[in-house]
Amino acid sequence: MTAKAHTLSAVPDADALIADMGARARAAAKLLATAPTAAKAAALHAAAGQLRIRADAILDANRRDMADGRAAELSAAMLDRLRLDDARLNAIAGAVEAVAALTDPVGSEIDRSTRPNGLALSRVRVPLGVVGIIYESRPNVTADAAVLGLMAGNAVILRGGSEAVHSNRAIHAALAAGLAKTGLPADAVQLVPVQDRAAVGAMLRAQGLIDIIIPRGGKGLVARVQDEARVPVLAHLDGINHLYIDGAADPAKAVELAVNAKMRRTGVCGATETILIDRAYPAPLAIIDALIKAGCEVRGDKDVAALSPHVTPASANDWDCEYLDAIVSIAMVDGLTGALAHIDAHSSKHTDAIVTEDAAAADRFLAEVDSAIVMHNASTQFADGGEFGLGAEIGIATGRLHARGPVALEGLTTYKWLVRGTGQVRP
Amino acid sequence: MTAKAHTLSAVPDADALIADMGARARAAAKLLATAPTAAKAAALHAAAGQLRIRADAILDANRRDMADGRAAELSAAMLDRLRLDDARLNAIAGAVEAVAALTDPVGSEIDRSTRPNGLALSRVRVPLGVVGIIYESRPNVTADAAVLGLMAGNAVILRGGSEAVHSNRAIHAALAAGLAKTGLPADAVQLVPVQDRAAVGAMLRAQGLIDIIIPRGGKGLVARVQDEARVPVLAHLDGINHLYIDGAADPAKAVELAVNAKMRRTGVCGATETILIDRAYPAPLAIIDALIKAGCEVRGDKDVAALSPHVTPASANDWDCEYLDAIVSIAMVDGLTGALAHIDAHSSKHTDAIVTEDAAAADRFLAEVDSAIVMHNASTQFADGGEFGLGAEIGIATGRLHARGPVALEGLTTYKWLVRGTGQVRP
Numbered sequence: 082m083t084a085k086a087h088t089l090s091a092v093p094d095a096d097a098l099i100a101d102m103g104a105r106a107r108a109a110a111k112l113l114a115t116a117p118t119a120a121k122a123a124a125l126h127a128a129a130g131q132l133r134i135r136a137d138a139i140l141d142a143n144r145r146d147m148a149d150g151r152a153a154e155l156s157a158a159m160l161d162r163l164r165l166d167d168a169r170l171n172a173i174a175g176a177v178e179a180v181a182a183l184t185d186p187v188g189s190e191i192d193r194s195t196r197p198n199g200l201a202l203s204r205v206r207v208p209l210g211v212v213g214i215i216y217e218s219r220p221n222v223t224a225d226a227a228v229l230g231l232m233a234g235n236a237v238i239l240r241g242g243s244e245a246v247h248s249n250r251a252i253h254a255a256l257a258a259g260l261a262k263t264g265l266p267a268d269a270v271q272l273v274p275v276q277d278r279a280a281v282g283a284m285l286r287a288q289g290l291i292d293i294i295i296p297r298g299g300k301g302l303v304a305r306v307q308d309e310a311r312v313p314v315l316a317h318l319d320g321i322n323h324l325y326i327d328g329a330a331d332p333a334k335a336v337e338l339a340v341n342a343k344m345r346r347t348g349v350c351g352a353t354e355t356i357l358i359d360r361a362y363p364a365p366l367a368i369i370d371a372l373i374k375a376g377c378e379v380r381g382d383k384d385v386a387a388l389s390p391h392v393t394p395a396s397a398n399d400w401d402c403e404y405l406d407a408i409v410s411i412a413m414v415d416g417l418t419g420a421l422a423h424i425d426a427h428s429s430k431h432t433d434a435i436v437t438e439d440a441a442a443a444d445r446f447l448a449e450v451d452s453a454i455v456m457h458n459a460s461t462q463f464a465d466g467g468e469f470g471l472g473a474e475i476g477i478a479t480g481r482l483h484a485r486g487p488v489a490l491e492g493l494t495t496y497k498w499l500v501r502g503t504g505q506v507r508p
Numbered sequence: 509m510t511a512k513a514h515t516l517s518a519v520p521d522a523d524a525l526i527a528d529m530g531a532r533a534r535a536a537a538k539l540l541a542t543a544p545t546a547a548k549a550a551a552l553h554a555a556a557g558q559l560r561i562r563a564d565a566i567l568d569a570n571r572r573d574m575a576d577g578r579a580a581e582l583s584a585a586m587l588d589r590l591r592l593d594d595a596r597l598n599a600i601a602g603a604v605e606a607v608a609a610l611t612d613p614v615g616s617e618i619d620r621s622t623r624p625n626g627l628a629l630s631r632v633r634v635p636l637g638v639v640g641i642i643y644e645s646r647p648n649v650t651a652d653a654a655v656l657g658l659m660a661g662n663a664v665i666l667r668g669g670s671e672a673v674h675s676n677r678a679i680h681a682a683l684a685a686g687l688a689k690t691g692l693p694a695d696a697v698q699l700v701p702v703q704d705r706a707a708v709g710a711m712l713r714a715q716g717l718i719d720i721i722i723p724r725g726g727k728g729l730v731a732r733v734q735d736e737a738r739v740p741v742l743a744h745l746d747g748i749n750h751l752y753i754d755g756a757a758d759p760a761k762a763v764e765l766a767v768n769a770k771m772r773r774t775g776v777c778g779a780t781e782t783i784l785i786d787r788a789y790p791a792p793l794a795i796i797d798a799l800i801k802a803g804c805e806v807r808g809d810k811d812v813a814a815l816s817p818h819v820t821p822a823s824a825n826d827w828d829c830e831y832l833d834a835i836v837s838i839a840m841v842d843g844l845t846g847a848l849a850h851i852d853a854h855s856s857k858h859t860d861a862i863v864t865e866d867a868a869a870a871d872r873f874l875a876e877v878d879s880a881i882v883m884h885n886a887s888t889q890f891a892d893g894g895e896f897g898l899g900a901e902i903g904i905a906t907g908r909l910h911a912r913g914p915v916a917l918e919g920l921t922t923y924k925w926l927v928r929g930t931g932q933v934r935p
Binding site: 111194292434443501 | 538541542621623627629634636637719720734735738740742758760761764765768769772852861870874875876878879880881882883884885886887889890895896897907908909910912913914922923924925926927928929930931932933934
């Protein structure tokens with residue numbers, strides 16, 4: 082227990098609250114684990130219906146959060162993440178319906194074998210159990226995370242950020258009303274009713290009650306969760322992503338991919354933050370100019386800065402920076418080997434890409450870069466569960482265990498071994 | 509950081525030692541990640557050869573540990589776990605060769621798809637990276653864990669128990685000498701050279717240096733690791749395993765399975781600890797008598813105790829006890845529903861089994877029991893990587909994340925996503 086957690090544990094109410102919610106979630110999870118796909122899908126459709134029926138109440142609640150947020154002088158970016166309108170709420174309801182249409186992983190067989198003694202073994206997917214989600218600002222996470230967890234057969238305990246408290250309650254009430262119309266337990270989706278930080282501490286310590294914690298939010302939140310948690314964590318950390326322009330890159334692709342990977346949306350975790358250019362690549366200036374023309378600030382190493390007066394010199398810090406903004410750092414490297422060394426030293430192991438027409442170079446890059454997603458001739462902005470055909474995502478896992486890269490329904494399950502015998506005893 | 513860890517971190521040497529070992533392991537892991545299967549297999553064969561060539565030195569070292577152990581008045585069971593002889597050492601070398609023959613999971617494709625925009629996605633298995641193994645007494649773990657980790661492409665940091673220090677060093681020296689004869693890096697398998705507990709604390713905090721900690725040992729060790737670790741842990745906890753004799757069980761199978769599941773080897777984690785008997789089962793006394801005849805102490809609930817004067821009354825504690833001994837607790841239950849409720853309340857979620865000829869009852873048991881391994885008409889003693897056809901095991905994971913049940917090569921890998929494009933940008 083950390084010093085901080087120790088202080089928190091002095092608040093018995095939070096522990097009692099989470100113990101009670103956890104016990105109810107566990108009971109719900111038992112029922113959800115064997116709930117038929119059709120029952121889960123029906124619940125999600127009912128929840129989507131309630132989100133639409135209760136649109137006025139949800140948007141009213143969101144206006145209260147927005148007013149509080151403006152009074153609290155939240156940044157424009159945070160206010161934008163917080164804000165709901167008819168179109169955004171409709172998109173949330175649509176996403177719920179889309180999850181209802183996904184293939185249910187629960188019960189699917191991963192593999193099977195028969196042993197020489199006749200024992201028939203199979204591994205089948207089962208839900209993780211009780212999933213705790215701790216998140217900030219975006220009220221859509223309340224619906225997205227709840228329904229992904231639920232569709233994979235899990236009970237979900239949600240703890241949203243204070244800034245979205247009214248929106249989250251209204252969305253949760255709609256989900257609960259939807260569930261109530263179907264046979265699934267009301268405790269399948271619970272929202273922590275208090276906003277004090279002690280409840281987060283209690284969730285992080287709730288071994289045996291919560292099976293996994295998924296933090297969704299900024300670096301501070303994820304770092305706190307990783308530092309304090311006793312419950313296993315599926316973390317989504319930064320995307321310090323690289324695009325390497327090999328000497329054998331097609332120049333047209335190189336320019337187009339560099340601009341898209343950096344500038345399509347600069348605030349997403351799949352955005353490229355550093356571009357590495359092979360010294361052998363013939364047209365580096367075209368890439369730099371295209372980025373600048375697209376409105377990107379370019380910070381370059383000495384060699385890159387020498388190419389254009391519009392390039393700012395990069396500091397050592399720039400190579401470890403997730404800008405999430407219209408800023409890129411660019412370095413010249415000595416071929417593929419130089420690129421691999423730079424990526425090994427600076428990548429956050431989220432998504433890294435190579436642009437080249439040299440198949441052997443691409444194969445080596447794909448084999449040697451140790452990131453959750455490694456790409457050849459594609460924009461790093463494709464790092465997304467929807468783009469990967471998963472239908473949705475609860476985040477992009479940057480750890481190495483359990484699940485890596487975009488996490489959707491399968492990542493919210495585990496497996497068990499079934500052994501069918503005819504009376505075999507072990508000699 | 510726990511209070512205990514805080515004290516430990518006051519020993520800077522341990523942190524510096526583990527930081528150095530971790531950095532060398534990381535460098536080795538990079539090479540191992542792309543090492544061909546043949547190179548890894550050759551290294552394992554060379555290591556097995558060295559274990560045989562150095563048998564005298566290893567057995568001498570083991571005699572020192574045994575003498576120290578006797579002086580320290582270790583229990584007979586601990587001394588037996590510690591003891592090596594020609595046959596045991598030969599078995600260790602044979603196990604190393606068996607692992608060399610297993611299918612290499614690294615590079616295998618889990619699944620693939622092509623997106624409508626032409627992007628080709630595949631998930632391929634990659635090593636976990638640097639695996640830390642913290643274990644007690646059994647010197648064979650030094651070889652078993654090292655070669656399983658290595659064959660799956662990982663660098664391994666071993667920290668064995670003080671009682672086996674000389675044996676572990678001798679075995680490690682043999683493995684290192686084997687590696688040195690092949691092209692694999694010497695730092696692929698490192699043994700922590702000091703025995704103070706601060707080194708364990710440093711390993712548990714080595715985020716970024718060690719990717720996963722696998723504790724192998726008693727409850728105290730595993731609990732300490734789970735409590736202190738900042739690095740993800742793949743834990744193997746107790747096997748409080750149940751055998752449920754359904755009303756529709758075949759009486760001959762029921763007796764044979766009960767005796768085998770409990771008594772074949774009582775000290776293994778797959779041993780049955782509690783037998784549940786359906787009140788509708790016609791011949792409970794035959795099961796009790798067979799167990800007693802096999803030398804087992806039977807502790808029963810009121811109804812079981814009423815059946816035989818040889819049954820001791822069970823206390824409440826008996827239903828949560830991993831005896832690892834010739835003792836069993838037996839309760840009468842109200843059919844399958846009663847059995848499921850008892851198992852839900854008391855199982856450690858390792859292995860639970862049903863004996864029945866009723867297919868519907870078996871299906872419900874397999875679906876509803878939430879344990880890593882669920883069996884029908886088979887002895888819980890089959891809970892073992894070798895028996896499951898995995899060739900070996902590093903343990904039986906009782907957590908829910910990453911891997912569950914017997915963990916062998918596949919459980920020592922993760923995956924990455926490869927995305928192959930032709931210049932696609934995201935709209």
